[in-house]
Amino acid sequence: MSNPDTRPSSSSFEIRSSRIQSGDTVLLRQPNGDIKSVKIQKDSTVSVGRIGYFHCNELIGQPYGFSYDMEQKKLRVLPPKTLDDVEDTDATNELINDGEFVQPLTIAEITALKQSGVHASDIIKKQIEQHANYSLKTEYSKEKYKKRKEAKYSKSFTTIEPTLFNVCEYWFNKDQNRIRDIRPDTLSQMLNLANINPGGKYIVVDDASGLVVSAVLERMGGHGRLITICDTDSPPAYPVMINMNFKPDIVAPLVSLNWATSQEDYAPVGPPSEVPPEEIRSDRQKQRLRKRKLVNDALEKTREELFTGEFDSLIVASQYDPDGILQQLVPYLTGSASIVVQSPHLQVVSDLQNKLRNTPGYLGPNVTESWLRRYQVLPGRTHPTMNTSGSGSYILHAIRV
Amino acid sequence: MWSTNPLIAPGDTVILWLTREAIQPLLIEPGKEFNSKFGSYRHSELVGVPYGSKVPSRTGKGFIHVLRPTPELWTLALPHRTQILYLADISFVTAYLGITSGSVVVEAGTGSGSFSHSTLRTIGPTGHLFSYEFHQNRLNKAKTEFAEHGFDTSRVTLELRNVCKDGFGDNVLKLLNRGGEEEEEGARGARGADAVFLDLPAPWDAVESAKRVLRKDKQTRICCFSPCIEQVLRTVTALNDAGFSDITTYETLLRPHDISSVPSLPTIAEARSKIVDIEVRKEEKRVLQVMSGHRGNPGKQAKDQDGKSRDAGVGEKRKREAKDKGDSDEKGEEGKGDEQIGEVEDSNSDVGGGKRIKVEREDRAAGDVRMEVDIEPDSVARPEGLTSTSGSSAEQKILTRVMPEVRGHTSYLTFACLLPQVVETPSMRAKRQKGEKVEMNEEETQEGNFNGEVREKMSTEDESNQEENKSGGDKDGMAS
Numbered sequence: 001m002s003n004p005d006t007r008p009s010s011s012s013f014e015i016r017s018s019r020i021q022s023g024d025t026v027l028l029r030q031p032n033g034d035i036k037s038v039k040i041q042k043d044s045t046v047s048v049g050r051i052g053y054f055h056c057n058e059l060i061g062q063p064y065g066f067s068y069d070m071e072q073k074k075l076r077v078l079p080p081k082t083l084d085d086v087e088d089t090d091a092t093n094e095l096i097n098d099g100e101f102v103q104p105l106t107i108a109e110i111t112a113l114k115q116s117g118v119h120a121s122d123i124i125k126k127q128i129e130q131h132a133n134y135s136l137k138t139e140y141s142k143e144k145y146k147k148r149k150e151a152k153y154s155k156s157f158t159t160i161e162p163t164l165f166n167v168c169e170y171w172f173n174k175d176q177n178r179i180r181d182i183r184p185d186t187l188s189q190m191l192n193l194a195n196i197n198p199g200g201k202y203i204v205v206d207d208a209s210g211l212v213v214s215a216v217l218e219r220m221g222g223h224g225r226l227i228t229i230c231d232t233d234s235p236p237a238y239p240v241m242i243n244m245n246f247k248p249d250i251v252a253p254l255v256s257l258n259w260a261t262s263q264e265d266y267a268p269v270g271p272p273s274e275v276p277p278e279e280i281r282s283d284r285q286k287q288r289l290r291k292r293k294l295v296n297d298a299l300e301k302t303r304e305e306l307f308t309g310e311f312d313s314l315i316v317a318s319q320y321d322p323d324g325i326l327q328q329l330v331p332y333l334t335g336s337a338s339i340v341v342q343s344p345h346l347q348v349v350s351d352l353q354n355k356l357r358n359t360p361g362y363l364g365p366n367v368t369e370s371w372l373r374r375y376q377v378l379p380g381r382t383h384p385t386m387n388t389s390g391s392g393s394y395i396l397h398a399i400r401v
Numbered sequence: 402m403w404s405t406n407p408l409i410a411p412g413d414t415v416i417l418w419l420t421r422e423a424i425q426p427l428l429i430e431p432g433k434e435f436n437s438k439f440g441s442y443r444h445s446e447l448v449g450v451p452y453g454s455k456v457p458s459r460t461g462k463g464f465i466h467v468l469r470p471t472p473e474l475w476t477l478a479l480p481h482r483t484q485i486l487y488l489a490d491i492s493f494v495t496a497y498l499g500i501t502s503g504s505v506v507v508e509a510g511t512g513s514g515s516f517s518h519s520t521l522r523t524i525g526p527t528g529h530l531f532s533y534e535f536h537q538n539r540l541n542k543a544k545t546e547f548a549e550h551g552f553d554t555s556r557v558t559l560e561l562r563n564v565c566k567d568g569f570g571d572n573v574l575k576l577l578n579r580g581g582e583e584e585e586e587g588a589r590g591a592r593g594a595d596a597v598f599l600d601l602p603a604p605w606d607a608v609e610s611a612k613r614v615l616r617k618d619k620q621t622r623i624c625c626f627s628p629c630i631e632q633v634l635r636t637v638t639a640l641n642d643a644g645f646s647d648i649t650t651y652e653t654l655l656r657p658h659d660i661s662s663v664p665s666l667p668t669i670a671e672a673r674s675k676i677v678d679i680e681v682r683k684e685e686k687r688v689l690q691v692m693s694g695h696r697g698n699p700g701k702q703a704k705d706q707d708g709k710s711r712d713a714g715v716g717e718k719r720k721r722e723a724k725d726k727g728d729s730d731e732k733g734e735e736g737k738g739d740e741q742i743g744e745v746e747d748s749n750s751d752v753g754g755g756k757r758i759k760v761e762r763e764d765r766a767a768g769d770v771r772m773e774v775d776i777e778p779d780s781v782a783r784p785e786g787l788t789s790t791s792g793s794s795a796e797q798k799i800l801t802r803v804m805p806e807v808r809g810h811t812s813y814l815t816f817a818c819l820l821p822q823v824v825e826t827p828s829m830r831a832k833r834q835k836g837e838k839v840e841m842n843e844e845e846t847q848e849g850n851f852n853g854e855v856r857e858k859m860s861t862e863d864e865s866n867q868e869e870n871k872s873g874g875d876k877d878g879m880a881s
């Protein structure tokens with residue numbers, strides 16, 4: 001934990017506007033379930049895949065979560081889907097699609113079953129099953145059937161609130177490699193294990209397109225300090241962060257170093273920012289020097305901050321050997337700080353665990369994998385959903401002592 | 402929230418890490434003493450010690466780690482008064498509900514406060530937690546804990562209430578939520594919670610009242626935590642009836658992996674040599690017996706052989722035990738030293754065993770070479786691993802498996818969303834102003850807070866209308 005004086009007072013920052021603003025990037029769910037990310041700009045038009053276009057001004061000022069009907073670039077708010085609609089569209093596809101009623105067992109079939117040695121109770125069960133389908137089918141009036149067909153071909157979409165969970169899930173389904181297989185459940189565990197809270201001081205190594213950086217920033221709520229160490233000479237663009245629609249205050253705690261500038265013995269390569277006055281020839285040169293000095297000073301300040309240490313936790317989601325990363329960064333952690341290392345590969349974290357448990361300074365290094373299952377809950381038809389992801393990657397957690 | 406100072410002070414709650422399985426809280430009260438099989442410690446001796454220190458026992462026997470509490474450690478250490486939530490569920494619920502810095506969260510029941518501690522950490526000083534509990538004693542305990550742990554009491558409201566019978570009361574709606582566009586424009590703030598979490602036996606009875614305390618200017622979320630699928634079904638029906646949408650159920654678990662290292666897996670060549678070795682010895686014995694003319698005592702011969710093979714079995718078993726012991730990490734800090742000694746002893750005996758086999762099979766050159774290779778690293782690689790030189794991993798094989806005893810089920814997490822009051826799009830407004838009726842499915846708009854009246858009045862630009870609409874919406878919520 002950090003000093004009390006860096007903790008927020010009563011001043012509070014909103015993470016993002018609760019209404020869609022011009023300049024926001026918004027996730028839209030299409031009727032077929034696909035999600036599209038669109039940039040909303042005042043007075044412009046946006047396309048939603050194949051289903052059509054709408055005028056951005058229609059969406060500006062709207063809260064997240066509504067479904068809209070699209071007609072001539074205009075948007076009309078639709079009522080929320082109830083469970084009946086869900087049943088309509090998902091649960092009974094196979095019955096409606098073949099357009100035929102499932103017939104109860106015929107006398108001939110029953111006789112055949114009997115002759116094949118099937119027990120009477122099983123036959124009755126089978127009859128009921130068939131019958132259940134039958135009655136289920138008749139529940140769907142022509143009206144409802146028509147409505148369902150309409151929904152299928154409708155030009156509608158739903159806006160998705162860019163919570164951490166939703167953004168992570170979107171990226172996980174879109175391209176899980178780019179976020180190093182971090183599933184929302186895994187991400188949430190990383191944040192909790194690292195004890196991220198407003199006002200803390202954290203170090204993050206994020207080769208996961210900025211997912212971890214975005215997550216930590218959100219939980220910091222604009223208070224504290226976040227230093228990221230990257231592998232590029234200038235701070236990288238974090239594509240995930242674009243989806244978060246953070247207000248500027250929320251990003252303020254973030255500063256970046258790289259694997260060269262974060263070395264204590266790093267000597268800047270490049271032109272000096274300070275030149276003897278007699279060598280300054282033009283105002284432009286003077287300006288350039290001043291700018292260079294500002295950049296260098298900021299860098300020096302960040303380095304100083306890192307080397308001063310006393311950071312509350314370290315999160316690593318990196319392609320690089322974690323052993324080397326820990327050797328360099330763990331000395332900057334305070335006593336009792338949390339260390340979280342994530343990897344898509346069990347081997348990487350188990351090798352690390354095997355090493356850390358025999359290294360002084362690391363308490364209780366352990367490796368976990370998150371397991372997640374989603375269920376369809378409908379009367380009489382409750383079961384786990386078919387498409388469950390295989391793995392949401394692995395986490396090593398240890399405490400610095 | 403807890404101490405943020407680098408050093409332990411009187412009155413601090415600290416976490417004592419004895420072993421991974423024995424983690425417990427301690428309130429530092431100089432004058433008192435902490436005694437356990439890991440030694441005895443005067444509280445006064447812990448004062449001034451940096452958090453994260455390894456403290457040796459006064460008696461010189463054993464040591465403990467003294468840690469700064471985090472909600473995750475607290476969950477492992479807290480005194481159980483009820484069933485509690487653990488990391489996997491807590492973090493998942495937090496993320497799904499969108500709980501973050503500044504969130505206003507409603508929780509029932511408080512129980513042992515495991516979820517509450519994590520939530521208070523995450524929402525920070527600008528958020529607010531309303532926690533309800535109908536058991537007076539549990540409520541008092543939670544109150545004491547929050548005070549002892551230094552939580553700012555102005556951001557947590559603990560209330561004695563049967564939320565299934567009496568709802569959540571008025572406190573939530575009295576609080577001004579820091580979020581919401583309105584705040585930026587002046588004094589008006591959003592009222593109500595961002596998220597509701599229900600960990601009660603009958604959450605369906607609290608769903609309607611939960612809806613009332615959720616803010617209506619943005620999408621909000623609810624989670625009901627129930628161990629049985631029948632409860633889930635009832636909850637889903639209640640949520641649907643109350644007008645919640647996007648209802649979905651998850652289950653999440655943590656699978657801890659057990660990691661061990663071996664120099665290499667035993668080879669079938671090793672097994673083969675062992676078998677051949679026994680055969681050779683048997684044959685040698687037989688020949689010896691034949692030569693010395695010992696006939697007519699088959700009983701003794703059989704017993705002898707039996708004895709030998711039993712011996713070999715015991716040796717194997719001991720070896721395996723030693724391996725298991727060495728591999729399972731974190732057997733209590735105190736035990737660790739012993740373990741290492743144990744290992745060395747065992748590897749010594751391994752070497753002995755190896756030598757014996759080698760000597761006995763001097764004449765079997767081919768098998769010999771393999772046995773030397775197979776056995777020697779066993780005794781050498783382990784100490785090397787302990788010094789953790791980075792090169793040694795090449796010879797080591799790291800084995801992982803899911804821990805055999807792992808929690809198989811906690812609860813089902815049923816989530817749902819509540820949509821805000823409708824805000825007209827410019828084209829909807831234009832249509833209305835032209836006097837056209839905006840078509841909506843009346844039958845469905847009666848449900849939930851998606852109500853027809855709101856749409857008639859609301860507009861994006863004319864914010865002043867919103868106040869009226871909000872009260873209209875609230876009234877609606879209360880009436881249902």
Ligand SMILES: C[S@@+](CC[C@H](N)C(=O)[O-])C[C@H]1O[C@@H](n2cnc3c(N)ncnc32)[C@H](O)[C@@H]1O
Pocket residue numbers: 483484485486509510511512513514515516517533534535536539562563564565566600601602
């Ligand atoms: C399983 S515990 C909650 C554990 C808590 N989530 C934790 O992590 O420590 C359930 C609690 O709900 C309380 N409870 C049950 N029904 C209630 C009701 N109708 N109103 C308020 N509290 C209730 C019980 O007294 C019990 O303490």
